[in-house]
Amino acid sequence: MPMTDRTRKPIRLALAAGALSLALGSLAAPAFAQRDPAYEAARQSGQVGEKTDGYLGVVGGASPGLRKMVDDINIKRRALYAEKAQAAGATLQEYAFTAGCLAVARTAPGEKYQAPDGSWQTRTSAPPVRNPKCP
Amino acid sequence: MIDAMLTTCARAAHGARMDRGRIGLAAAMVMATSVGGCINVKAPDKPIVIELNVNIKQEVIYRLAEDAGNTIENNPDIF
Numbered sequence: 001m002p003m004t005d006r007t008r009k010p011i012r013l014a015l016a017a018g019a020l021s022l023a024l025g026s027l028a029a030p031a032f033a034q035r036d037p038a039y040e041a042a043r044q045s046g047q048v049g050e051k052t053d054g055y056l057g058v059v060g061g062a063s064p065g066l067r068k069m070v071d072d073i074n075i076k077r078r079a080l081y082a083e084k085a086q087a088a089g090a091t092l093q094e095y096a097f098t099a100g101c102l103a104v105a106r107t108a109p110g111e112k113y114q115a116p117d118g119s120w121q122t123r124t125s126a127p128p129v130r131n132p133k134c135p
Numbered sequence: 136m137i138d139a140m141l142t143t144c145a146r147a148a149h150g151a152r153m154d155r156g157r158i159g160l161a162a163a164m165v166m167a168t169s170v171g172g173c174i175n176v177k178a179p180d181k182p183i184v185i186e187l188n189v190n191i192k193q194e195v196i197y198r199l200a201e202d203a204g205n206t207i208e209n210n211p212d213i214f
Contacts, residue, residue: 085199088199
């Protein structure tokens with residue numbers, strides 16, 4: 001059966017709609033990927049904190065579940081740092097340290113962060129204590 | 136300078152036949168450089184400390200800051 005203009009038009013429309021939804025979906029995906037509720041709760045309760053080296057740390061004793069969650073996040077962070085550091089012509093350590101400076105700066109009041117001397121601090125509304133090299 | 140001193144020291148050491156003026160000069164040089172045989176190497180009185188964090192340069196951190204900020208913004212699930 002030969003295609004007429006009548007049958008072609010709906011097909012084109014459907015294809016266009018499909019492409020549009022795919023494009024929108026891929027654009028919106030990162031914005032929807034928020035913190036896991038368990039991770040968010042651990043941050044708020046001060047069980048985990050941001051370390052100066054760009055990784056997440058366990059504050060005090062950790063349950064195996066918490067330890068695994070932190071390790072998983074750090075493995076993902078490390079992979080991301082490695083990729084971005086290579087693209088920027090920097091070392092993994094340099095990139096991770098820079099990200100750590102920013103991650104500490106972005107902690108919310110009540111969350112834990114590591115001071116340059118290695119001690120755990122609770123973030124207040126005042127700026128956090130950071131390494132003088134931090135941007 | 137050290138070469139010159141060494142030469143002077145050597146002359147002083149073998150200077151049995153020098154005239155008075157030169158002996159005076161050589162003696163002064165020997166006095167000045169006699170401790171430790173002309174070359175003094177003084178050990179530091181404080182231990183040598185190697186700061187490991189120094190290898191991350193501030194200029195690198197500033198260059199990476201914007202990029203790292205975007206990385207954090209774009210990965211809210213792990214930050």
